[in-house]
Amino acid sequence: MGEPVRVLHVLGGLSLGGAESRVMDLYRCMDRDKIQFDFLIHRRDFGAAVYQKHFYEQEVEALGGKVYALPKFMGYNYVAYRRAVRAFFREHHAYKVVQGHMTSTAAIYLPEARAAGVPVVCAHARSAGVDKGLKGIMTKLLRLSLLKRADYCLACSKEAGEAVFGAKWSASPKARLVPNAIDAERFRYDVSLREKMRAELSLGDSYVIGHVGRFHYSKNHEFLLEIFARVHQHMEKEGKRCKLLLLGEGDGMEVAKTQAVGLGVEQDVMFLGNRKDVEAYYQAFDLFLFPSRFEGLPGTVVEAQAAGLRCIISDRITTEVGISELVSFHSLEDGADQWAREVENSLVYERRERCEEVRMAGFDVRAQARRLEEFYLTGTLV
Secondary structure (H helix, E strand, C coil), rough: CCCCCEEEEECCCCCCCCHHHHHHHHHHCCCCCCCCEEEEECCCCCCCCCCCCCCCCHHHHHHHCCCEEECCCCCCCHHHHHHHHHHHHCCCCCEEEECCCCCHHHHHHHHHHHCCCCCCEEECCCCCCCCHHHHHHHHHHHCCHHHHHHHECCCCCCCHHHHCCCHHHHCCCCEEECCCCEHHHHCCCCHHHHHCCCCCHCCCEEEEEECCCCCHHCCCCHHHHHHHHHHHHHHCCCCCCCEEEEEEECCHHHHHHHHHHHHHHHHHHHEEEECCCCHHHHCCCEEECCCCCCCCCCCCHHHHHCCCCEEEECCCCCHHHHHCCCCCEEEEHHHHHHHHHHHHHHCCCCCCCCCCHHHCCCCEEHHHHHHHHHHHHHHCCC
């Protein structure tokens, strides 16, 4: 057998984020004798003699992939960024497919990849919103021409596709839906693992509310903490205990810690950082709380359902993620008190595994891996 086809994935980084985790799930399931992934990421410390590796870099290298870097795009460095992209693809153009998950600058790097001779370039929408302020405005402007510039415009949900590529995305022959598939079996509900994790975390008989996500504007941690503070107050009056477990990292973590102190709940909020064995922590939860301002299609909510967890989530998230009756959608306009009541009314239920429901809904990573293998080999995605 000859050398495997190499595919380049362009990402903001290789940290433990949603897009990165979904791509890595696919990578692990690929037939790597046929397909190999390389990664082009963006670094603030680009050009430094020494830098800290991102979360997944070591695993990528162990699987046979290569990691390259570009300077982080800041707007004011447009010319330098484009020059760095052009230089990269002049040297690294032997890819069958370049798949750009970082859509904010895809209209810059995908044309450079095509000009260097890459046969298929595609953009992959993974979010249905943008940051607030000037950064968000710039992102929207940079995305305006994407539908014309890419051979395929992929999206994890219809909402994400229309948010990134425009309202006419679904009618375009370039449009393809690629669900955020997971390894459902990894998250199967396991009573013995639940008991082990709750003992390790000293949770006792506390009701445990969980959240998995980076500390970013989109995830709405400030509202999440307000909800938990109300739940905590109500339960204390009834002589019950509750805990909030937060997995993830990001620029907003210190602000969230300060808020927890201000709300008087810091002793019962656990900031656990990034965890590679996140599936074990889902077992310890009693409920998954996810009041995001915007998402593409959050794989974490699919993971939580696979683990048999009730999920109370924002109605700004696509309904495509509600693959079972475990999910209930609520408006952010309802306020923390109403959300707290929903949480308290949802904590007691019969929990069971839901892996088959996840697979039947089209979120099985192995099925998606076979579909994408065919795409990477032929250049045609059905």
